[in-house]
Amino acid sequence: MDNDTQTWLTRANTALIRYPRFKALHQDIRECQEMSCLSNEPHCLSLEGVTGAGKSTLVRDYAALFPRVEEKAGTRIPVFYIETPSPVTVKGMAATMLAQLGDPAAHSGTLWAMNFRLVRLMKACRVELAIMDDFHHLIDKETNRILEQVSDWLKVLIKETCIPFLVVGIEGKVNCILEANAQLSRLFAARQTLEPLHYAQTDDASLQEFARFVQYAEEALAIALPDTLPRAELLLRLHVATRGVVGNLMNLLRYAAWLTRQQHQNTIALPTLAVAFDKRLSKHLKNQPNPFISAPGEPIVTVPAPQATAELPHRKRRSSVAEVLKI
Ligand SMILES: Nc1ncnc2c1ncn2[C@@H]1O[C@H](COP(=O)(O)OP(=O)(O)OP(=O)(O)O)[C@@H](O)[C@H]1O
Ligand SMILES: [Mg+2]
Incomplete structure (x- = not known):
């Protein structure tokens, strides 16, 4: 090295x-x-x-x-x-x-x-x-x-x-x-x-805090996230992929940044985030489908965190990006 x-x-x-x-x-x-x-x-x-x-x-x-x-x-x-x-x-x-x-x-x-x-x-x-x-x-x-x-x-x-x-x-x-x-x-x-970072459409402060955290992470890792889809959609996918848990988020971004550097690139590609999710988070966040494999604008499957599912019957919810972002 x-x-x-x-x-x-x-x-x-x-x-x-x-x-x-x-x-x-x-x-x-x-x-x-x-x-x-x-x-x-x-x-x-x-x-x-x-x-x-x-x-x-x-x-x-x-x-x-x-x-x-x-x-x-x-x-x-x-x-x-x-x-x-x-x-x-x-x-x-x-x-x-x-x-x-x-x-x-x-x-x-x-x-x-x-x-x-x-x-x-x-x-x-x-x-x-x-x-x-x-x-x-x-x-x-x-x-x-x-x-x-x-x-x-x-x-x-x-x-x-x-x-x-x-x-x-x-x-x-x-x-x-x-x-x-x-x-x-x-x-x-x-x-x-110490709660996970929130990303609620009804709470502007939460959107800003999550966006700022991700931006700081990009600076700390000296790498840029993909710009092939709107930033709000990317942030939503990152939140779904990590449930807003800082450890998950850093784990995903560190690995994706590492793969990107190996390819001598400065911008992480969406498929690289998909690989990083599969390798670093999918085993831990069981049942959460990979949110980086759908094309821009396509539906993202979100599965509630286990604490929430403990009392509720397990049910996958399919919502379109447009619906979640209220656009
Ligand atoms: N504020 C932060 N900035 C950057 N990275 C962070 C931050 N907080 C946590 N991390 C990263 O997240 C990962 C998990 O953090 P940490 O071990 O502190 O979590 P924890 O809540 O103590 O977990 P556990 O309950 O399993 O012990 C670590 O890799 C750490 O580097
Ligand atoms: Mg600890």
Whole structure:
């Protein structure tokens, strides 16, 4: 692989698009961090979203604003990011956190001793906010039951350290864990969801936000989307193909851009989007027909996301582009 391609790949895989909802959530997290400094009870926050919504990207980007620093007085970790292990136990969680805080004997000692060191270390590192990603691992995969010992342990940890926590995970599951423990639920008064990007004809703001996101993605990937069909129709097809989920959208565009570069072109062709959809999204978005194979103006089959179909009988809806775009 030549240097140019390597540079492009790095940029394509790391480019971050800070769209309005992304920035608003940054602000919510900052409020929790700052308000807790002025309070005797931490203001915790939860963040939910479907897989690929961009939750981890968002919170890692936030944590990167507050890097760990080595000072004379010791290590300072203003924002402490942890991935919840799977399967998770109280001891496993405590050990993971201790290891990340730099405890050389993270896995040893009784649970009581580990907890004691954890509280002491979090305070010594002057942690202002702890972020627990993949919090839904507190639901046991085998039994689908909430691991109450872990959630109870977390409640005690929050109370003892008086440090706010941001818990992040799959939509529905995070709130379900919090609701199962009244005291934990009270600590997490603020609850947010990172929703997929919308594209509703009745909501101009949603059309603009989606259009702007796609435009930023084109700039970040240094590639143009096809102009062989009207932009509004292309955006609609992209939305249908990805359900507005940022991870799906980036996955599709990155791969299509990669194929286009291999052909020494600067503009992605519609058939290339069709190939990228087949290779990168069709297995994940089961039942969604490829929206890039129909000719301009032809009908696009849209299949609702699984959450919506869970309650409704599964039914494919065939609507013409003109009908969807109301032209
Ligand atoms: N704001 C963004 N700008 C550019 N790319 C993004 C953005 N947010 C997410 N992505 C891309 O989308 C993909 C999925 O993001 P991420 O892993 O953050 O999703 P997630 O919600 O944490 O998913 P999961 O629940 O499966 O962990 C990643 O490849 C990431 O690079
Ligand atoms: Mg994630």
